[in-house]
Amino acid sequence: MITKNTQKTILVIEDEADILFSLKTYLESEGYQVVTAENGEGGINFLQKNPMPHLILLDMKMPVMNGWEFSEHYRKNFSQSLRAPVIVMTAAADAEARAREAQANGWLGKPFSLEEITAQLQKFLGTHPG
Ligand SMILES: [Mg+2]
Known part of the structure; x- marks a missing residue:
C-alpha cells in the first residue's frame, strides 16, 4: 500500500503531449507522484512555488x-544541496554529450523503453515506492 508520505515526486518537462502523457501514466502506475511542465519556463515556475x-x-x-536554458536557470537559482538530479531525454544520437552540455546527472535516448526508464529511476531514487 502506498501512502502519500512515501511517494516520490518526479517533475517531467516535455513539450510533446503524447510523450508527456505516456510518461505520466507509466510513472503514476509505478507509484510516483508526477508533476508536469510543457517547457523549461513552466518547470522553473513550478520549482519556485513548490x-x-x-x-x-x-x-x-x-x-x-529549452532544456539547456532550463539547466542554466536551475543551476543559477537553486543551490547544489537543494537540486534534484536531472535526467535528460533527447532524441539526439549523442544523447550523452547533450546531457554533459546541460550538466545533467543522467540521460535517456529517445525512443527509450520502460526498462530503460526503470533503470534510471532505480539509479536515482532507489527501488520504486510500490
Ligand atoms: Mg521536445
Whole structure:
C-alpha cells in the first residue's frame, strides 16, 4: 500500500503531449507522484512555488525555454544541496554529450523503453515506492 508520505515526486518537462502523457501514466502506475511542465519556463515556475521534487526528467528541444536554458536557470537559482538530479531525454544520437552540455546527472535516448526508464529511476531514487 502506498501512502502519500512515501511517494516520490518526479517533475517531467516535455513539450510533446503524447510523450508527456505516456510518461505520466507509466510513472503514476509505478507509484510516483508526477508533476508536469510543457517547457523549461513552466518547470522553473513550478520549482519556485513548490518543494523540490526527487527527480527531474528534462526534454531538450522545447519552445519558450529549452532544456539547456532550463539547466542554466536551475543551476543559477537553486543551490547544489537543494537540486534534484536531472535526467535528460533527447532524441539526439549523442544523447550523452547533450546531457554533459546541460550538466545533467543522467540521460535517456529517445525512443527509450520502460526498462530503460526503470533503470534510471532505480539509479536515482532507489527501488520504486510500490
Ligand atoms: Mg521536445
